[in-house]
Amino acid sequence: QSVLTQPPSVSGTPGQRVTIPCSGSSSNIGSYFVFWYQHLPGTAPKLLNYHDFERPSGVPDRFSGSKSGTSASLAISGLRSEDEADYYCAAWDDSLSGPVFGGGTKLTVL
């Protein structure tokens, strides 16, 4: 069981907006920044969002993060087929004294 909770899968059609939720606790999301990673099989994970909602250069503004209390979410708008990937939320956890990841959410573009 992952410390951060994500749904195993979400799906959407091209052009649609989908949201991937990430639930934690006061020892992680409630106290620290949330990060989001995109992982396509066979490739290196890619940082999508940092510090809850900031985007690294080169990441389209279709990917937007948000946080409220002990939960966070990643919204992907204007869905494209190339967005099919696994998405992970992550944050520091005080109880474990280390970074923790969500279990990952597989996005399928129908």
Add this chain to the structure above:
Amino acid sequence: EVQLVQSGGGLVQPGGSLRLSCATSGFSFSGYAMTWVRQAPGKGLEWVSAIGGSGATTYYADSVKGRFTISRDNSKKTVYLQMNSLRADDTAKYYCAKTRSWVAADFDYWGQGTLVTVSS
């Protein structure tokens, strides 16, 4: 351009040892912590170990503490993960990651990953 190129890995018997390497370029290596993250087959990402920029501080997940050792050679801009007493549940793809800030999960560049299979 930031690059992290991993090597090492492979098939090893339970109880055996393996060393992973992660050679970097394109950034001031000694100025950043480095982290190892793994992904077991069919599972999500799991933090394994991290090391501060100078190499003086190291951190380990409970699952590998006492068996794995992280180190770095700043002159070679390379980070290593020595894995001893390997178990079947260490089977995973291992990634190294440049760590922008330690008390966070802030990994801005990742290696391509290297597969470690522990099996008899």
